[in-house]
Amino acid sequence: xxxxxxxxxSLRRPERLALNAGLVIFVALYAAIAFLQPNYxxxxxxxxxxxxxxxxxxxxxxxxxxxxxxxxxxSMGAVATLVVLAAxxxxxxxxxxTWAVIGALYAMGIAVGLVxxxxxxxxxxxxxITTLGTMLLVNGLALAWSGGAARGDxxxxxxxxxxxxxxxxxxxxxxxxxxxxxxxFVALVWFGLNxxxxxxxxxAVGDNPRAAELAGTPVAATRILAFVVSAxxxxxxxxxxxxxxxxSVNAGEGLELQxxxxxxxxxxxxxxxxxxxxxxxxxxxxxxxLFTLLNLLGLPQALRDSIQGLILIAAVGASTWRIRRRT
Amino acid sequence: MTAVPSLSMxxxxxxxxxxxxxDGVDFECLPGEVHAICGENGAGKSTLMKILGGSYxxxxxxxxxxxxxxxxxxxxxxxxxxxxxxxxxxxxxxxxTVADNIFMGREIARxxxxxxxxxxxxxxxxxxxxxxxxxxxxxxxxxxIALQQLVEIAKALxxxxxxxxxxEPTAALDERDSRxxxxxxxxxxxxxVSIVYISHRMPEVTAIADRITILKDGQKIWTRxxxxxxxxxxxxxxxxxxxxxFYPSPPASAPGEVLVAITGGTNxxxxxxxxxVRAGEIVGVAGLEDSGKGALAQALVGDVPFxxxxxxxxxxxxxxxxxxxxxxAGIGYLPxxxxxxxxxxxxxxxxxxxxxxxxxxxxxxxxxxxALASAVIDERLRAMDVRAANFGQEIGTLSGGNQQKxxxxxxxxxxxxxxxxxxxxxxxxxxxxxxxxxxxxRFADAGRGIVVISSDMPELIGIADRVLVMHQxxxxxxxxxxxxxxxxxxxxxxxxxxxHEESGA
Numbered sequence: 001x002x003x004x005x006x007x008x009x010s011l012r013r014p015e016r017l018a019l020n021a022g023l024v025i026f027v028a029l030y031a032a033i034a035f036l037q038p039n040y041x042x043x044x045x046x047x048x049x050x051x052x053x054x055x056x057x058x059x060x061x062x063x064x065x066x067x068x069x070x071x072x073x074x075s076m077g078a079v080a081t082l083v084v085l086a087a088x089x090x091x092x093x094x095x096x097x098t099w100a101v102i103g104a105l106y107a108m109g110i111a112v113g114l115v116x117x118x119x120x121x122x123x124x125x126x127x128x129i130t131t132l133g134t135m136l137l138v139n140g141l142a143l144a145w146s147g148g149a150a151r152g153d154x155x156x157x158x159x160x161x162x163x164x165x166x167x168x169x170x171x172x173x174x175x176x177x178x179x180x181x182x183x184x185f186v187a188l189v190w191f192g193l194n195x196x197x198x199x200x201x202x203x204a205v206g207d208n209p210r211a212a213e214l215a216g217t218p219v220a221a222t223r224i225l226a227f228v229v230s231a232x233x234x235x236x237x238x239x240x241x242x243x244x245x246x247x248s249v250n251a252g253e254g255l256e257l258q259x260x261x262x263x264x265x266x267x268x269x270x271x272x273x274x275x276x277x278x279x280x281x282x283x284x285x286x287x288x289x290l291f292t293l294l295n296l297l298g299l300p301q302a303l304r305d306s307i308q309g310l311i312l313i314a315a316v317g318a319s320t321w322r323i324r325r326r327t
Numbered sequence: 328m329t330a331v332p333s334l335s336m337x338x339x340x341x342x343x344x345x346x347x348x349x350d351g352v353d354f355e356c357l358p359g360e361v362h363a364i365c366g367e368n369g370a371g372k373s374t375l376m377k378i379l380g381g382s383y384x385x386x387x388x389x390x391x392x393x394x395x396x397x398x399x400x401x402x403x404x405x406x407x408x409x410x411x412x413x414x415x416x417x418x419x420x421x422x423x424t425v426a427d428n429i430f431m432g433r434e435i436a437r438x439x440x441x442x443x444x445x446x447x448x449x450x451x452x453x454x455x456x457x458x459x460x461x462x463x464x465x466x467x468x469x470x471x472i473a474l475q476q477l478v479e480i481a482k483a484l485x486x487x488x489x490x491x492x493x494x495e496p497t498a499a500l501d502e503r504d505s506r507x508x509x510x511x512x513x514x515x516x517x518x519x520v521s522i523v524y525i526s527h528r529m530p531e532v533t534a535i536a537d538r539i540t541i542l543k544d545g546q547k548i549w550t551r552x553x554x555x556x557x558x559x560x561x562x563x564x565x566x567x568x569x570x571x572x573f574y575p576s577p578p579a580s581a582p583g584e585v586l587v588a589i590t591g592g593t594n595x596x597x598x599x600x601x602x603x604v605r606a607g608e609i610v611g612v613a614g615l616e617d618s619g620k621g622a623l624a625q626a627l628v629g630d631v632p633f634x635x636x637x638x639x640x641x642x643x644x645x646x647x648x649x650x651x652x653x654x655x656a657g658i659g660y661l662p663x664x665x666x667x668x669x670x671x672x673x674x675x676x677x678x679x680x681x682x683x684x685x686x687x688x689x690x691x692x693x694x695x696x697x698a699l700a701s702a703v704i705d706e707r708l709r710a711m712d713v714r715a716a717n718f719g720q721e722i723g724t725l726s727g728g729n730q731q732k733x734x735x736x737x738x739x740x741x742x743x744x745x746x747x748x749x750x751x752x753x754x755x756x757x758x759x760x761x762x763x764x765x766x767x768x769r770f771a772d773a774g775r776g777i778v779v780i781s782s783d784m785p786e787l788i789g790i791a792d793r794v795l796v797m798h799q800x801x802x803x804x805x806x807x808x809x810x811x812x813x814x815x816x817x818x819x820x821x822x823x824x825x826x827h828e829e830s831g832a
Contacts, residue, residue: 197685197692197699200674204682207671214630214668215737216654217686273673 022266022282029289036296044174051165051176052244053288055080055237058182059255060262060284061189061277062233065226067263068199070206070272071120071127073227076234076259078138079112080252083238085142088152088247095155102158105235112138113231117224127227135256143249150247162243178240185236190277192229202226206272254305261308262287264315287311331394333358333521334379334410334490339388341374348374350545351388356490356521361512363524363536365561367756370542372525376492379523380412381405392490411483412492417475421468426450428467429482453481457511471616473504480511491515492523497531498753501616501782502816509535527757529558530785541565565757573761574789575768577808582608582792584641586776587658587745589627591636596622598800600636604745604776609767611791612780613815619800620780621663624749627778628660629653640744654687659738663750663780665727669734672723676715679722680704680736687741698740711736712762728752728759735766746770748779752786764790784812 034040040049059076066073083105090101112134119130164177193199204212205222213219234252241251260270266283268275290311294304335355341348349371356362366372377383379390381399390397392408399405419428426443429450435442450463459477467475476496483491493512497505505528512522512535526532532539539556541548541564548564562573582605592600596619604610614620625631629647638647640656647653650660662668670679681704685694692699705718713732715725722730731751738746751767752760767790771777781787787794788810795805796818804818 195693196690197688197694198690200678200681200685200694203674204671204678204686207673208667210667211662211669211671212682212686214628214650214660214662215682215686216651216741217682218651269673273671 022279022286025265026282026286026289029286029293033289033293033296036293043172047165047172047174047176047179049288049292050182051162051178053285054162054178054182055240056255056258056262056288057281057284058185058233058237058240059259060266060280061186062230062237063256063259064263064268064275064277064280065189065192065202065229066127067260067268067270068193068202068206068272068275069223069226070209071223071226072131072260072270073116073230074128074131074256075112075116075134075138076230076237077252077255077257078135078142079109079231079234080238080241080255081250082108082112082138082142082252083235084242084247084251085146085150085249087158087239087242088150088154089146091155091158092152093155095157098155098158102239105239106232109231109235110228113228114224116231117227120227121220121223131256146249148249150249152247154242154247158239159243159246162240162245178243181236181240185233186277186281189229189233193277198222198225203273206274208273257312258287258308259284261312261315264312264319267319269319270316330358332356332391333393334523335391336375336379337389337391339375339378339385339390341378341383341385348545349378349385352542352545352547354540354547354550356523358489358521359516359519360537361516361522361524361535363526363532363539364542365526365529365532365539365565366542367565367758370565370756371545372542373494374545375542376412376494376523376525379405379410379490379492381410406486409487409489410492411486411488411490412494413476413479413483413496414494417472417479419467419475419478422466424464424466425454425461425470425478426463428478429453429463429485431482433485449485450481453484454478456484457481457514458507471504472499473501473507473616476500476504476508477511488520490521490523492525494525495527495754496524497526497528501614501618502784502819503615505531527754528783529561532561533558562757573757573764575765577792578607578768578772580607582606583774586641588639588642589633589636590639592623592626592633592638593635594622594626594631594633596631596800597626597633600626600633600802602795602802602805604778606774606776607771608793609771609777609779609791611787611794612778612797613782613784613787613794614797614819616782617799618797618819620797621749622800623797624660624662624747624778624780627653627745627747628658630660651686654683654741654743657742657744659683659741659743659746661731661734661738661746661748661751663753665730665734670722670730673721675719676708676713676722676725676729676733677701677704677718680708680713680718680733680740683737683741704736704740707736707740708733711739711766726756726759728755728763731755731759731763732766735763739770743775745776745778748777748781750781750783751779752783784815787815788812 039045063073063076086105087101090104091097116131116134119125120127160177161181162178166175169175201217201222204217205219209219238252245251262284263275263280264270265286266279268279291304294307332355337353339349339352352375364372374383378385381402381404397408426446430446435445447463454461457477457480461474467478497508500508516522524536533553536553538550538552539561540550541561543565584606585603586606588603590601600623612620612623622631626633629649629652632648637644645656666672681699684698708718711732713729715729722733752763767777779791793805793807794815796803796815798819798821803821806814
C-alpha cells in the first residue's frame, strides 16, 4: 500500500526507455555515419538509406506482432526468398501479369502464416520449432520449384516497387517509391496495434495466455492473426528486395534473425507482453544504420553477422538487466 | 520457560525508498515455541522474515541465534545457521521425484556417484517422521499442493532446521489438510523446533500459537501469550476496528428469479451436479481439496466444460465449452491463483481491467471508444477503490487486494450476470477483504448472482446465503446461512450424504 508511490516512479521509466531506446541508438549511429560521410545528411541520401532499410523495417514490424503475442517467426526470410523466386517464375517476363502475380504472392504468404498460426495454436508446437519447420519447408519448395538457381528476370513494373525514385519532388527533392511503401506499411501496422483493440489483446496474450483466455480473449485467433501479419510483411519485404536486388536464391537468407534482433534492440521483450511498433521501426533502422556504418568503416561483410550476434545478446541482456534491477 | 531464546531480533529497522518497512521491531522465539506474527499486508511481516532469512540486510538492529550474534549476507548463510523458510509459493521442481527435491543441492554421494538408495531411505524416514504418506519416488507434479507442502517441510528438516518460518502455510490448503499441517507443527514444537508462524487465518493462529505478535505499519503493536489475545483483540490491533463489521449484513429481500440452473452436470471430475443460483444470491461451495469444488468452478466458466447435463441461463439452455462462451453468456471468473490465471502482470492496471471488454468487442473497435476510454475505466477503478499511484502502472506492483479489485472491475465493466469467485481473498489483507466482501454483496443485491468457492470456512459462512458442500465430485448437501463449520465439515467428509441428498437443488 505505502509502497505504491515508490514503485510507480521506477516503473514508468523502462517503458519510456523502451520506446526511445531504438530511436536513441539510431540517432547515435546515423550521426556516426554522417561524421564519416557528411553527405548522408543530405535528404537525398537519407531517402536512399530509407529505401534500402525498408525491407528490414517492414519485416521487423511483422515480426513484432508475433513477438508481442509471445512467439517467434523464423519463416520470414524463407517467405521472402519464395516471393522473389516465385515472382520471376510466375511473371516469366510478361509485365501484364505483375499485379495478378503480386496478389498470388500475398495469397501464398497468408497461407504460410495460417499454417504457422494453426500449428502453433492447435497442435501446440512451440512457435520457434513450427516456424523453423516452415522455414525449411518453404525454402526447400522455393528452391525445388526454381530448379535450385535463379531463373528469369523481373519486369520493370515489378522492380520499380523497390527501385523507382522520383526526382524533383517539391520540398523533399527525391522520393523513392519504397519509402512510400514503407510509410504506408508502418501506418497500417501501427493502426493494427494502436487503432484497434487487437494490440492490447496481443500484449495480454503474450504476457499471460492463460489469464487472457480465462478473461474471454480469443487467444488462438489473436496468435494466428499475428503470424498472418508477419507473413504478409515478409511478402511485402520480398517484393521490395526483388525490386532492388533482382532474383537470387538466397534473397531472404537470415532476414528473420535480423528482424528479431531489430525488435529486441528497439525494446520489445522476447516471449511477449512488452513492445510497440516503434521498437520494430527504430530497432530496424538502428540495425541497418549499423550495417551501413560497418560498410563505411570497411569491415568485411562476414563480420556483420558476428556483430549482429553480439548486439542481439547485448540487447536481450540489457533488457533483462533493466527488468531485474527494478524488482 | 527460562531457556535462551533460539531466535531474538532486536530493534530491527529497514527502509526502502519512500517507505519505512520496519521501525525498531523486537521479536523472539523460544525453543519449542510457536510464535505467530499477524498483520495486514504491508505491515512488515515479509520484510522481517526476509531479514531473518538473509535475503535483506537490516538498516539497524541485531539478530541473535541461541545467544550468538549473527549477520547474514546471503540466504545460504541463514540456511546453514538452521533457519528454514517455507514460503507460500513452493519452490519444488515439479518434474523431479520427491527424494530428488528433498536432497536438492545436498545430494548424498559415494565416490562422486549419487547414492540414490541412501537418499530414498533418508527421504522415506523424513517423510515418515512428519507422518506423510508419500512415496519418495513419486514425481512432485503428481502430488497435491498439500502434499507438496509436506515435502517442503521434509526438506527443511533435512537441514535440521532449529528455526522454521512458515509463511501462510495453509493458504493453499483446505480444512482437512490444514489440520494435518497444524498437527505436524505441534509435533515439531514437541521436538524443540522454534516455529515462526505467519497466517491470515485467525482460528488457526489462536489454535496453534503460544505467543502472538502484531505488526502494523512496520511497528510492533504488542506481543502476548495466546490466552491474553482473543481474536477480536488481534483483529482490532491489526486493522484498528472490530470484527463484527467484517462481513456485510445479509440481504433484506429474498432471492429472486433463477439466473443459472445446472442440471446433472457431469465431467471427469464431477458427477451429477444439480443446483441453481438465483438473482441476489451468493452461493458458497465448500469441500475438501479433492472434492471437485475447483472442477466445478472450471466447468462453470467453460475452462474444463461439463460433458453431460445441461446449463440454463435465465431459462435458456446454453453451451459453456470455452471461457469465451461463458464470458459472452455473462459468467465471469475470478480465479484463485490470480498471478497465473487472472492477471497479465506486465500490463497496466487499466489494461487488465479492460481485458475482457476489449476481448469481447469487435476487433476493429477503436481502443478509446465508449466504455473502453481510459477516463471511463479509471472512474470504475476509483469507484472500486483500487489503490495505485497511477492506473497506467503495471498491475504486478499492486497488493493482492488491489489486484483482486481490478479483476472485479474487469467483470463489472463487462456487465456480467454471474461471477464465479475462487478463493476470493486468498493472500489478501483484512481491510481489503472486507471491501471485497462488501463488493460481492452489492453485486448480488443488484439482482445478479455469485458462486464463491472457498477453503476458508469462516469466509463462506460469513458471506454466503447458502453453502453447497462437495464430496468426491458430488454435491453432498447444502446448508443455509447461519450453519456452523461442523455442519459443513460433516458433509464435506461425506458423513451425511443420505440425509442431505435432496437439499442440493
